[in-house]
Amino acid sequence: MDCLPGVENLGPNSTKDSLLTDVEGILYPKETTRYWEEIQNFKARPDDLLICSYPKAGSTWMQEIVDMIQHGGDPEKCARAPIYQRIPFIGFSLPFSIPTSIEKIEAIPSPRTLKTHFPVQHLPPSFWEQNCKIIYVARNAKDNMVSYFYFHNMINIIPDSGSWDEFMENFIAGKVCWGSWFDYVQGWWKAKDHHPILYLFYEDIKEDPAREIQKIAQFLEIDLSASVLNRIVLHTKFENMKTNPLVNHSDLPFLFDQTTPPFMRKGKVGDWKEHFTVAQSERLDNICAQLFAGSGLTFRTQL
Numbered sequence: 697m698d699c700l701p702g703v704e705n706l707g708p709n710s711t712k713d714s715l716l717t718d719v720e721g722i723l724y725p726k727e728t729t730r731y732w733e734e735i736q737n738f739k740a741r742p743d744d745l746l747i748c749s750y751p752k753a754g755s756t757w758m759q760e761i762v763d764m765i766q767h768g769g770d771p772e773k774c775a776r777a778p779i780y781q782r783i784p785f786i787g788f789s790l791p792f793s794i795p796t797s798i799e800k801i802e803a804i805p806s807p808r809t810l811k812t813h814f815p816v817q818h819l820p821p822s823f824w825e826q827n828c829k830i831i832y833v834a835r836n837a838k839d840n841m842v843s844y845f846y847f848h849n850m851i852n853i854i855p856d857s858g859s860w861d862e863f864m865e866n867f868i869a870g871k872v873c874w875g876s877w878f879d880y881v882q883g884w885w886k887a888k889d890h891h892p893i894l895y896l897f898y899e900d901i902k903e904d905p906a907r908e909i910q911k912i913a914q915f916l917e918i919d920l921s922a923s924v925l926n927r928i929v930l931h932t933k934f935e936n937m938k939t940n941p942l943v944n945h946s947d948l949p950f951l952f953d954q955t956t957p958p959f960m961r962k963g964k965v966g967d968w969k970e971h972f973t974v975a976q977s978e979r980l981d982n983i984c985a986q987l988f989a990g991s992g993l994t995f996r997t998q999l
């Protein structure tokens with residue numbers, strides 16, 4: 697596990713060399729690789745539920761939806777702790793966190809709900825062995841990339857994004873934290889053929905949250921009444937999550953720079969149109985069309 701020379705492209709102001717580590721071609725925060733063996737040896741339990749997404753694809757949104765479903769649509773129950781404590785992140789410990797997130801997760805009684813950003817090849821093997829249910833959220837490359845661009849400047853454990861053009865090159869080359877978006881979404885798409893994975897799209901949830909929340913509830917074998925479903929839809933609307941300090945990460949100013957655009961930034965499908973040139977947009981469309989041809993995997997970039 698050495699620092700990857702390629703991260704030098706990541707922008708003029710970054711302190712990248714000390715922040716990222718390469719594991720088999722994927723860049724990770726140091727806080728992930730510091731505990732690599734411990735994470736890989738993690739013992740999943742058969743009734744663990746895992747929420748997975750590429751960074752900035754809507755994982756926090758999904759965490760809040762799932763927690764609401766699991767707690768009968770009761771916002772008071774979901775106010776018991778910040779989202780990163782209710783549904784901990786496996787694969788990342790806050791800097792100087794003692795005990796580590798792994799030790800904390802091991803101490804949680806069953807059934808546990810966890811979140812991760814691991815690509816398929818680096819998911820701790822016990823999740824596969826125990827046949828754990830996984831909810832995967834995918835978001836179209838363009839909006840995902842825009843959101844990730846801003847996030848690089850917001851969170852202080854990964855390098856700054858550099859210019860938009862630089863970031864785009866790094867995103868396309870997979871030289872960003874947690875690896876190539878293209879490999880990532882395809883890896884999980886293929887995995888659903890041999891594992892209980894509910895593969896969802898950010899755009900679909902945005903289009904019809906009630907429909908998608910019902911799908912999640914069915915996957916979890918939980919019945920939702922119409923009134924509970926309505927409460928979940930309302931509670932997890934972007935505008936409500938944006939002002940909810942238990943999900944908007946405003947409580948972690950040492951990790952998330954509060955002077956940049958906020959964690960709950962726009963919450964839209966199609967914000968990419970404010971950032972991409974026509975040529976850049978066509979380039980990404982072409983890459984996706986080539987890579988996903990015949991796979992059945994398609995993304996909507998507008999509603």
Ligand code: A3P
Nearest residue numbers: 752753754755756757843933934960961962963
């Ligand atoms: P934007 O930066 O485009 O606004 P993650 O939780 O995986 O880090 O993803 C963060 C992205 O999901 C951000 O996207 C954030 O605004 C968006 N998001 C979070 N909650 C949302 C909600 N309730 N509805 C729509 N988008 C949401």
